[in-house]
Amino acid sequence: MRLTSAVLVVTCLAAVWAARPDAQAKNLTLTAVAGIKVGHHTLTERPTGCTAILVESGATAGVDVRGAAPASAETDLLKPVNLVQQIYAISLSGGSAFGLDSRSGIMRFLDEKNLGFKAFGSINVPIVPGASLFDLNVGNNPKIRPTADCGFRAAQAASSAVVAEGNVGAGAGATVGKSAGAGRAMKAGIGSAAIQMPDGLIVAALVAVNAAGDVVDPATGKVVAGVRTADGKSLADARVLLATGALRQPARLGENTTLGVVATNATLTKTQATKIAEMAHDGFARAIYPSHTTGDGDTIFAIATGSLQGNADVSRVGALAAQVVADAIVRAARQATGIPGYPAARDLR
């Protein structure tokens, strides 16, 4: 009887445990880095939205824009030679260049709290770099796009809880596998991953995956989500289509873009954060085929909160950043849910 009860309790605990994703048992998302808050706002009128990444006490940051069709703001000030040393939030959104408006809402949210760069010692200017991805063709009305209100609501929703993944925020309208046109594409979304090292170093990533290319799991070389076969029922593999010459039309320009944020508790200079953003792009290369095309505005921001003291080994942080970025991309495909015209990885199983 006692034994039976114990077994029952263990069984129930196991069932509860199994029902929780890893990320809930232990926070393995961007908010694993203390001081980072993430909030999504998802529009109901069309699959699009925005994601606010807040770091209200300020953090060192860098960026690397490596796609050829970016929509971005406040990236120039992140150049190591430039004045500002701390950012207070990053804005990611759908809506292409229009979606950059969501930055304004995040700025308003921070300004109401008097958080930001203090010009002349007291005039508050919240520093909010941002980037947007192209999802205007998803759903029926390209005039619907994230506005300043979207950014404000995302900032209001921001918390240090485990980050929601899938069809939310900046990833609500995100799709992948467009090498053969939108008709054979699939749904992706937001993914997040983190790694915690024995010495206390944490490196985490959040990615909104809206690539022209396929999502590939680098651990196996297998496609997770991407261009479908002509009948729409299985994966065609963009690598095969590319290498055999089966893709004849040029890639459509500017209709994609994968956006990433890498965060760490390491202490980094702006220059080092820039190198981390650069190395993190190796995660895009490993998990997206093809990556960094002329039709992708692929951009990664890197944030260092500096709560872990001491000299960081930049190569180590950068290598881990590339790894969590690749992990987040694979999760973005696996956690997404299909919408009309765009099945998700789970729908093809």
Place this chain on the structure above:
Amino acid sequence: MRLTSAVLVVTCLAAVWAARPDAQAKNLTLTAVAGIKVGHHTLTERPTGCTAILVESGATAGVDVRGAAPASAETDLLKPVNLVQQIYAISLSGGSAFGLDSRSGIMRFLDEKNLGFKAFGSINVPIVPGASLFDLNVGNNPKIRPTADCGFRAAQAASSAVVAEGNVGAGAGATVGKSAGAGRAMKAGIGSAAIQMPDGLIVAALVAVNAAGDVVDPATGKVVAGVRTADGKSLADARVLLATGALRQPARLGENTTLGVVATNATLTKTQATKIAEMAHDGFARAIYPSHTTGDGDTIFAIATGSLQGNADVSRVGALAAQVVADAIVRAARQATGIPGYPAARDLR
């Protein structure tokens, strides 16, 4: 009897075929692009050398230096805004910054043929960008390094024949898997790969693989050559060492560097060639873990001969470039031969 003979002939042909590498049956190396000649010169005193890539009728080129510890020359003139539009050779060498001297020998070779940029209409200046990798710790005498004479001999040896791979030229002293120090590293070298598309487009790569990281086959996710276990007998997998925190010391600085050249018969502008060089770095990310570290001076040059007329699809050429670069890296590990202290992939089988 007739049948037996036929079977015998087929069997013999199959044996001959199997004995030839693919690359000999059909040129699947950098010289698959008409107009490109490659020559190696390998020193006998120490494992080091240089590789001359000649394009004597001139070609459009671009470069992307994406490692943090480069040794390079004439890369500024490759910026799209700058004057010179055509290069005549590329010099790759061992010997770290000293090895850049090999450029001078290639320049002399070209100057004797009056090939180069014509200043004031007639003063010949051969344009030879170059980059070097760090191999001074391999062998017993770091004072031995490639000189101008090495470059001249490599240029003299250059031909349009299938490119020799393994421990030759700039790859003679190349090693990989140094995340846990030189004592657990392995030998790599020169690899080359090419793809020919049904429409006549050819994209080819040559890579001298001297990475801090491991070489991974992206088709399977498996390590080909890299950090060995403490007993030296098998592969430890740098990804595992990194993610578990088993690597405690910071990466050694500036003692690595992977160098690549991508060539295509497509017609490209300097700006487009630069984008191809950028996208080609995705091949480094996919086949080297970690890649682009602070201790790697990873550099890729892109050359477009323009013999294939028409507007090139830059994303397509760039995606194929990333693929042949990754293929060339895996070949560089598989074609290498062990030297004292550095076994090769074939030695661990």
